[in-house]
Amino acid sequence: MEDHLSTYFTAxxxxxxxxxxxxxxxxxxxxxxxxxxxxxxxxxxxxxVVAVIQLVVGSTVYFRTDRQVAALEKLLKYxxxxxxxxxxxxxxxxxxxxxxxxxxxxxxxxxGMALTFALRKNNLWYSVGIGLIVQSSLMLILDLFAERRxxxxxxxxxxx
Numbered sequence: 001m002e003d004h005l006s007t008y009f010t011a012x013x014x015x016x017x018x019x020x021x022x023x024x025x026x027x028x029x030x031x032x033x034x035x036x037x038x039x040x041x042x043x044x045x046x047x048x049v050v051a052v053i054q055l056v057v058g059s060t061v062y063f064r065t066d067r068q069v070a071a072l073e074k075l076l077k078y079x080x081x082x083x084x085x086x087x088x089x090x091x092x093x094x095x096x097x098x099x100x101x102x103x104x105x106x107x108x109x110x111x112g113m114a115l116t117f118a119l120r121k122n123n124l125w126y127s128v129g130i131g132l133i134v135q136s137s138l139m140l141i142l143d144l145f146a147e148r149r150x151x152x153x154x155x156x157x158x159x160x
Contacts, residue, residue: 004153004156005069005072005073005076005153005156006069006073008149008150008152008153008156009065009068009069009072011149012061012065012146012149013061013062013065013066015061015142015145015146016057016058016059016060016061016062016065017058017062018058018142019054019055019057019058019061019142020054020055020058020059020062022051022054022138022142023050023051023052023053023054023055023058024051024055026047026048026050026051026054026135027047027048027051029043029044029047030043030044030047030048030051033047039123039127040123040127040130041123041124041127042123042124042125042126042127042128042131043127043128043130043131043134044131045128045131046108046112046128046131046132046134046135046136047131047134047135050135050136050139051135054139072086072087076160080160083157083160084157084158084160087157088154088157088158091150091153091154091157094150095147095150095151095154098143098146098147098150101139101143102140102143102144102147105136105137105139105140105143106136106140108132108135108136109132109133109136109137109140111129111132112128112129112130112131112132112133112136113129113133114129115128115129115132116129116130116133
């Protein structure tokens with residue numbers, strides 16, 4: 001039983017590191033775009049905004065996970081019913097939030113695509129659109145993986 005719990009949270013922690021790495025990479029690219037005085041400088045706005053989110057979410061998940069796992073393993077071992085009740089209560093809003101995140105990411109992706117088509121002659125808005133496409137698609141992909149993992153974990157919790 002603990003294997004499911006450990007597998008889920010290990011993957012969560014790995015994805016949190018990926019979130020942070022993508023956030024740092026976006027900040028590095030933004031710094032380059034700013035210093036290079038690139039025509040794609042507008043990309044840095046969505047890159048920076050989403051990078052901050054990636055760094056905050058990634059570091060929050062990464063640094064809380066070990067304590068969370070230790071507490072849950074203890075609860076699972078000594079009071080499986082309390083573990084199940086607690087995790088079902090925690091996972092319900094997590095699953096609802098994935099629907100919200102996906103909706104926002106798809107909307108931002110659509111806005112980015114619309115900007116690149118409608119305002120392709122305006123370097124600022126065209127490059128903002130590209131930045132939105134890059135960041136929203138990356139976040140959507142990562143959240144789809146996370147949602148699938150959460151769904152599988154939830155099946156384990158329900159069956160425990």
